Amino acid sequence: MAGKATARGAALALIRAVMEGGQTLAEAEPALLAPLAAPDRARAGRLVRATLRRVEPCDRVLAPRLRKTPPPAVLALLRLALTELSLGAAPHGVVNEAVDLARADRKTAHLAGLVNAVLRGLPEGDPLAGQPVQKLPRWLRQPLVHAWGREAVAGMEAVQAGEPPVDLTLRAGATATPEGDALPSGSLRLREAGQLSALPGYEAGQWWVQDAAAALAVRLLAPRPGERVLDACAAPGGKTLQLADAGAEVTALDVSAARMERVGENLARTGLTARVVVADALDWAPDGPFDAILLDAPCSATGTIRRHPDLPFVKDGSEVAGLVALQARLIDRCLGWLRPGGRLVFCTCSVLPEEGEGQLGAALARHPGLRVGWVDLAGVEPGWWTGDGGLRLRPDYWADRGGMDGFFMARLEASELGR
Known part of the structure; x- marks a missing residue:
């Protein structure tokens, strides 16, 4: 699917690079995010990571709405759209661009109607509400359950389902720092990350992300x-x-x-x-x-x-x-x-x-x-x-x-x- 020079288009291309191409985001992002302005690069990065944290919940919602599994490109597009809706994006814009992205690729243009029908058929609100969080893959989950038990592993999965906070290590004697919560270990956890280079103390080198x-x-x-x-x-x-x-x-x-x-x-x-x-x-x-x-x-x-x-x-x-x-x-x-x-x-x-x-x-x-x-x-x-x-x-x-x-x-x- 030919990704447009938009955050959604880049996010879709990145999801496909991971799910179909077996690339890590570190490998795929430099080339696929290069055409975007900095704010759109950041937004695409957030979208793809949020989607990859929700693959299983998305598939549970999609399964009863699909007669058969669509091609990987369309499935990736539907997962991305569901994730955006779950994060509170305006349904009209999400659906319209998802349909446009489907039409932009000759291999999926004939399924644009399916994309439109599935997304417009969703109930109002968060389509992923109430869905269990995504589990770790079997090769990893089994040894962790053996080591620490199912409850601990479920706790790990619950944390991994959310957007991780940003932690800072402060230089000794730092005087200019962003707003955040001091952790018991001495790190500072930001309440809102935003653009890191614009935060107090960045230019002065008083902290770093860690x-x-x-x-x-x-x-x-x-x-x-x-x-x-x-x-x-x-x-x-x-x-x-x-x-x-x-x-x-x-x-x-x-x-x-x-x-x-x-x-x-x-x-x-x-x-x-x-x-x-x-x-x-x-x-x-x-x-x-x-x-x-x-x-x-x-x-x-x-x-x-x-x-x-x-x-x-x-x-x-x-x-x-x-x-x-x-x-x-x-x-x-x-x-x-x-x-x-x-x-x-x-x-x-x-x-x-x-x-x-x-x-x-x-x-x-x-x-x-x-x-x-x-x-x-x-x-x-x-x-x-x-x-x-x-x-x-x-x-x-x-x-x-x-x-x-x-x-x-x-x-x-x-x-x-x-x-």
Whole structure:
């Protein structure tokens, strides 16, 4: 379906890129959003994410209104329209543009009447009201139910069904900040995000966007002024900024040159400093040992589905085993860069135990000289710590405040390691 240069047209093209093309939004958005002005790019991004959070509820509403499943392009268009109506958009405009989008593609033009009939036949009000929230895919839901139970997983799904809030990490001594609610952990949760670059303190570099759960990793590492610290797998750089703001001598390492450009931009905006290195951690070697290392390892990103609702549609779990092996290699390599008595915080934005609790247990078994350290972290409830001393964060924590990203993190202290 030929998407028009409108927010709705771009959102439709993005939904199809995910659902039919198997692309992540990160892969598809640069090209498909390029023709739009900035406000329309933002609106298209919101629309596609809202739709991907509602695929199952939309299909439940559509099923009794369709004699047979329409082509994927038309189904995507109907899901988008239902989502817009559910969000309170004017029905007349939603229906008219949905019909126009159907007519714009010769492959679907003959079904424009169907689109019109289905949408005009909906009752007034929110067409998705009362529908159960979307479930996680089976490959992910089953191990999570096994790990934490159905009630916990249902809580995660409820949080992931909503628009995630925007959290900020504030620079030490920040004086100009947007309106928001202070979270127990020290992050600031915005009441209304809007255009971030227009908010107080942005130009002065007094804060940066970072989920409250992600911000806890640096607090667990507890860097001290003057320490030599490595941020391995550093992009997009929120943790690098935290480390630099704490006064550490920071090396930021990442394999992606494009993503490290963003790190450099954020360092410049905040006036913070770090040595930026583009290299593969499996090949790179430092010029001396580090006092502390933060390893935010590549992972399935299953803890960030509330922010990336495309992931359940483009992943099937087949990549997890390879990621677990890579994480173990990175842990071992980073441990070799620590000075005696140094510390490593390993973390992943995953809710899968094999990328967290299992990884910690395996590392302790491989390295008898390791021990798990503990830091008293503000806002962290006792039940979030695991029996081995790791910190398990789940999307359903702080559900009444909007939840948090799913993370696992552990502080490993190298007392001996064969040295």
